[in-house]
Amino acid sequence: MDACDDEHAGGLTLFVGxxxxxxxxxxxxxxxxxxxxxxxARLEDVCAEVAGRHGxxxxxxxxxxxxxAIGDVAxxxxxxxxxxxxxxxxxxxxxxxxxxxxxxxxxxxxxxGGEEWVGTP
Numbered sequence: 001m002d003a004c005d006d007e008h009a010g011g012l013t014l015f016v017g018x019x020x021x022x023x024x025x026x027x028x029x030x031x032x033x034x035x036x037x038x039x040x041a042r043l044e045d046v047c048a049e050v051a052g053r054h055g056x057x058x059x060x061x062x063x064x065x066x067x068x069a070i071g072d073v074a075x076x077x078x079x080x081x082x083x084x085x086x087x088x089x090x091x092x093x094x095x096x097x098x099x100x101x102x103x104x105x106x107x108x109x110x111x112x113g114g115e116e117w118v119g120t121p
Contacts, residue, residue, distance in 0.1 A: 011084030013091040017075040019068045027111030035065040036103035043102045054090035056081040
């Protein structure tokens with residue numbers, strides 16, 4: 001939240017995405033995130049694009065890579081703006097755009113022994 005510390009902002013939103021124990025009706029044991037070498041640069045570009053669309057005073061995102069267990073934090077998005085509506089809209093736009101455009105891929109391990117890659121090209 002320090003990245004979005006702004007005394008002029010009346011609204012500060014924080015979204016925390018966690019690893020859940022199910023997906024599509026199947027139990028999930030854990031997952032691995034893999035990021036392309038360009039992921040950080042693309043994430044920075046996406047943050048700048050979203051900030052420009054919404055006029056927020058600050059915007060930040062962090063996405064973990066590596067092996068994560070159920071309940072672990074995978075992604076955090078924060079936005080600060082003069083008013084809460086703008087902060088909420090920017091946060092939603094950022095998480096949605098991040099998931100679509102930042103080259104980070106999820107490999108899910110299911111409790112039935114199956115596995116699945118998500119978000120790969």
